[in-house]
Amino acid sequence: MRLLIRPCLVVALGALSLASTAIAQxxxxxxxxxxxxxxxxxxxxxxxxxxxxxxxxxxxxxxxxxxxxxxxxxxxxxxxxxxxxxxxxxxxxxxxxxxxxxxxxxxxxxxxxxxxxxxxxxxxxxxxxxxxxxxxxGAPLRPLASSADALVPGTHRHAEASIPCVANPYDTDKTPKPCKAGVIRRGRDGTATVEIELGTAGVRNILFEKGKPTASDASEAMSVERKGDTTIVTFPSGERHEIPDALVTGG
CATH class of the missing domain: 2.60.120.380 (Jelly Rolls)
Known part of the structure; x- marks a missing residue:
């Protein structure tokens, strides 16, 4: 008889534990x-x-x-x-x-x-x-119309590319790997929003104004350096993105 009761008690206690966890959320x-x-x-x-x-x-x-x-x-x-x-x-x-x-x-x-x-x-x-x-x-930086800069079909982006990045700063391997990125151009002078896909971490948005990064949606302050025709944006956590001028300007 006890052998039949004990499993029931275990199941019941487990159900109560799950219910308590659910209630605690x-x-x-x-x-x-x-x-x-x-x-x-x-x-x-x-x-x-x-x-x-x-x-x-x-x-x-x-x-x-x-x-x-x-x-x-x-x-x-x-x-x-x-x-x-x-x-x-x-x-x-x-x-x-x-x-x-x-x-x-x-x-x-x-x-x-x-x-x-x-x-x-x-x-x-x-x-x-x-x-x-x-x-x-402040005045919004409006995207260029599709008549002025064609969109990638089915998207709101003017162009897409693969760029080197460190998307997960907690990864012990800090070697840059390919990340899909897109751009919403807001002028012909290098003003644009670059969207970088970070996998499960979502999307990183970086605003460029006249070719220079000025804002992002990260909770950390960004650091910027130039290497040839590439802008490298890094964050204290180790997140890093190498963004070519051609993606930003279309040139």
């Missing part, structure tokens, strides 16, 4: 679209959070524009991240308690300002109220 972020009033370049938002609640404030912006975020919470453990278009979790900025952020944007699309309580405090069921201001300023 934080809920997905709520999403709220931010719309600016006519003639305005910013919006003031008041909100509240409790425990592990998270809210994504979604704002449409374009390459070349500047986003500004200011957070004033009642609970000092309230923080925010800025996520680039297409990213579910990887942030281009993590506030770590800072009250404001200002950054130039490398790509077109929906950016998310994610507001949350830091995990240790959220687990205690703490609450916060906050005033959040999100602004987007």
């Amino acid at each position: 934080p809920p997905p972020p709520k999403a709220e679209r931010v719309a600016f009033a006519a003639g305005a370049s910013s919006a003031a938002i008041k909100g509240q959070l409790k425990g592990d609640e998270t809210i994504d404030y979604v704002v449409k912006a374009a390459a070349g524009q500047t986003i500004t975020v200011t957070l004033a919470p009642t609970n000092k453990s309230t923080s925010f991240n800025v996520l680039p278009p297409g990213s579910a979790d990887a942030a281009m900025y993590v506030s770590d308690g800072a009250a404001s952020y200002k950054g130039r944007l490398p790509a077109d699309g929906d950016y998310k300002v994610r507001v949350y309580l830091i995990r240790a405090i959220a687990r205690r069921g703490a609450a916060t109220s906050y005033a959040l201001t999100i602004g987007v300023t």
